[in-house]
Amino acid sequence: MVKSKDIQMRDPFIYVDRKKGRYYLYGSTDKDVWGKGTGFDVYTSSDLENWQGPIAAFRPDSDFYSEDNFWAPEVHEYKGYYYLFATFLVKATGKRGTAILKSDSLTGPFTPHSQNIVTPHDWFSLDGTLHIDDQGTPWMIFCQEWIQIGDGAICAVRLKDDLTEAEGEPITLFSASEAKWPTSFTKEEVNAHVNYVTDGPYIYKASNGELLMLWASFVKNVYAQGVSRSVSGLITGPWKHDADPLFTSDGGHGMLFHDLEGTLQLTLHAPNQTPEERPIFIKMEEKNGVLQKC
Incomplete structure (x- = not known):
């Protein structure tokens, strides 16, 4: 068994299996996430503190189209199967993107489902x-990166019903600078833009039916977690941004889930420095679409 505080992980994601009374913790688990990708591991627990694992959920074969930057896996049940959405740096293009993998088990093995x-x-x-x-x-829902466009954006694209590929062109939901809380920065070695980061969108339907989006950026070079909400209740927005971030203690890329007792929990990684990042869990309350720590 391993404790949460001893798991090096970025971008944590929890799947709750209520039938088995188990939590499944996925995340960016390579020791050097900025370099060569070896795959994704999963941990299982009954209490969010003591974990069994790591269990190899995905390991690429020699023909896989990526060998670097294996990031941000999250697993969703859809039509009787489990689908893993994750970011990869594609060898053929030198650009990052999200691909979809599939398994009939929460522990994998996951295999490529989308063509690329x-x-x-x-x-x-x-x-x-x-x-x-x-x-x-x-x-x-995904991010178009600041390194390409300066003002990082969050976008949406419809998927085919079998999740094998996109259907239609992506639409931009909003840019990071539209929110009041993110702070801009410049990085001349990357581009000449004034830059804003968008990271880790996650959609949550509040108890009042409001559609919320968690996403991460930076406040004065410190990683932070913010919240936006769809005015129309549709994924296409328009989106209104909470003035203040939800979490400002050098952590982000969060998601929300109800634990086995029904308590709302926020998980994110903190701090944001490798190799110190760890998954943390914060009990939350949500009333009329407003999120706050318990």
Whole structure:
């Protein structure tokens, strides 16, 4: 068994198996996430503190189209199977994007399901997440990276019903600078832009039916977690941004889940420095769409 404080992980994601009374913890688990990718591991627990693992959930074969930057896996049940959305740096293009893998087990092995990445092949994209709208249509929400466009954006694209590829062109939901809380920065070795980061979108339907989006950026070079909300209640927005971030203690790329007792929990990684990053869990309350720590 291993404690949460001893698991080096970025971008944590929890799947709750209520039938078995188990939590499944996925994340960016390579020791050097900025370099060569070896795959993704999963840990299992009954209490969010003591974990069994790591269990190899995905290991690429020699023909896999990526060998670097294996990031931000998250697993969703859809039509009787488990689908893993994750970011990869594609060898053929030198650009990042989100691909979809599939398994009939939460512990894998997951194998490629989409033909390649499902984000645009000429974009730098990352952190795709699945959202099923009220009509049953699957969408992928993802980020177009600041290193390409300066002002990082969060986008949405419809997926085919079998999740093998995108259907139609992506739409931009908003740019990071539209929110009040993120701070801009410059990085001349990358581009000449004034830059804003968007990271790790996650969609959550509040108890009042409001559609919320968690996403991460930086406040004065410190990683932070913010919240936006769809004015229309649809994934296409328009989106209104909470003025203040939800978490400002050098952590982010979070998601929300109800634990086995029904308590709302936020998980994210903190701090944001490798190799110190760890998954942390914070009990939350949500009233009329407003999130706050317990």
